[in-house]
Amino acid sequence: MSRDMGAYPIELDEAAIQRVLPHRGEILFIKRVTVLASNRYVGLAMWTRDLPILQGHFPGMPLVPGVLLVEAVAQVAGAGMLVDDAHARSMGDGYLGMLAGIRKCSFKRPVRADEWVTIEVGSRQMAETAVSLSGLLRVGDDEAASVEILVINTPRRALGTPGFSA
Numbered sequence: 001m002s003r004d005m006g007a008y009p010i011e012l013d014e015a016a017i018q019r020v021l022p023h024r025g026e027i028l029f030i031k032r033v034t035v036l037a038s039n040r041y042v043g044l045a046m047w048t049r050d051l052p053i054l055q056g057h058f059p060g061m062p063l064v065p066g067v068l069l070v071e072a073v074a075q076v077a078g079a080g081m082l083v084d085d086a087h088a089r090s091m092g093d094g095y096l097g098m099l100a101g102i103r104k105c106s107f108k109r110p111v112r113a114d115e116w117v118t119i120e121v122g123s124r125q126m127a128e129t130a131v132s133l134s135g136l137l138r139v140g141d142d143e144a145a146s147v148e149i150l151v152i153n154t155p156r157r158a159l160g161t162p163g164f165s166a
Contacts, residue, residue, distance in 0.1 A: 008036055009034050010034065010083060011032070011033075012032065012033040012034070012035070012079055012080075012083060013031075013032060014028075016079075016083075017032075017079045020079055020082040020083055021075060021078055021082070022096070023075060026051060026053070027071075028075070029045045029047065029068060029071060029072040029075055030043045030045045030072055030075045030076055030079065030119070031043075031044050031046065032044045033076055033080055033083075035080045035084045038084050040080075040120075040121070040123075041076050041079070041120075041121045041123075042076070042118065042120050042121070043072070043076030043079070043118075043119040043121070044116060044117070044118060044119070045072045045075075045117045046114065046115065046116050046117065047064045047068065047113055047114075049113035051113070053065070054113050061112070062112065062113035063111065064111040066105070066107055069111060069117070069137055069147075070099075070105065070147050070149065071099070072119055072137070073133060073137070073147055073149060074097070074149060074151060076121045076135070077097075077131070077151065078097050078151075080121070080123075081123060081131070085123070088131075088153070091129075091153050093156075094155060094156055094157070095129075095154060095155055095156065096153070096154055096159065097131075097151045097152070098151065098152050098153075098154045098159075099149060100130070100150045101149060102147060102150075103147075103148045103149070103150075104146070104147065104148045105146070105147040106145065106146055108143045108146075109144050111139060115139050117137050117139055117144065118139075119136075119137050120135065120136045120137075120138075121133055121134070121135045121136075122134045129152055129153040129154070130151070130152050131151045132148065132149075132150055133148065133149045133150075134146075134147070134148050135147045135148075135149070
C-alpha cells in the first residue's frame with residue numbers, strides 16, 4: 001500500500017483493513033478505521049446477535065465478552081499502524097503484532113449485540129518491537145471500557161505461522 005505519509009485523515013473500509021490485517025471472518029471485529037495521525041486511530045465495531053459466540057454469552061441478552069473489546073482495540077491500532085506508521089511498515093510481512101499484555105482494563109457498561117462501538121486508540125513506541133496502546137471504547141456518548149495493552153512485533157518464524165495472502 002503506497003501513499004503520502006502524513007495526509008490525514010486516512011479512511012479504511014473493511015476491504016482496506018483486510019489488506020493489512022491477517023484477521024478474517026468472525027474474528028475481524030472492526031468495520032472502519034480512521035487514521036487521525038501517525039499515533040491516533042478511531043475505529044468502529046459491531047457484534048451482531050447472530051454470532052455463535054454471543055449465543056451462549058448471557059442467552060436472551062447477548063453481551064459482547066470483554067476480551068473481544070480488548071482485541072478490537074488491538075485491531076484498530078494494527079490497521080492504523082500498518083497503513084501509516086513508518087516503523088511498523090518497515091518491519092514488513094516477516095512480523096506479526098501479538099498481544100503481549102493488558103493493564104488498567106475497566107468496563108463501565110456492557111456492550112450489547114448490534115450496538116456500534118467507537119474505539120479511540122493512541123499508540124506509543126516503547127522499544128524496537130514493542131508498542132504501548134491506550135484504548136477508549138464508547139457506545140454513543142457512554143464510555144463502555146478503557147484499556148492499556150502492550151503489543152510485541154514477533155517474527156513469524158518464531159510462531160511457526162505461514163504467511164497470509166491478502
